[in-house]
Amino acid sequence: MEIDIEQCRENDKIKEIISKSGLPIKHIKLLLRLSDTIYINGINYNVLVQGNHVLIVLISSKPDNATGVFNTYSLTNILYKVREMEKENDDLKTQCEVEGDLFKILLDVTP
Secondary structure: OOOOHHHHOOHHHHHHHHHOOOOOHHHHHHHHHHHHHHHHOOEEEEEEEEOOEEEEEEEEEOOOOOOOOOOHHHHHHHHHHHHHHHHHOOOEEEEEEEEOOEEEEEEEEOO
């Protein structure tokens, strides 16, 4: 996945990707709320949607913008939101991975 730092700073572009993903409306709404949580917590991120699979790549915390460096409080808020989403929606499975300096959140949606 190619990371476009400018896109990471523009939450509206990411919301557009999510909105046009073709996922069920319920899941689009959940992902838009997660997107807001990430943005509010000052994390640079990017999103890739392929079919029923969503990849959210957390890159860095603002304002430092040092790849792989995250504010603990912000990361905790995001992971809590992901946990609650999965807990409340049986048709959503999540997994987190660290690859190099990137923190990946993988979501599988069962339509």
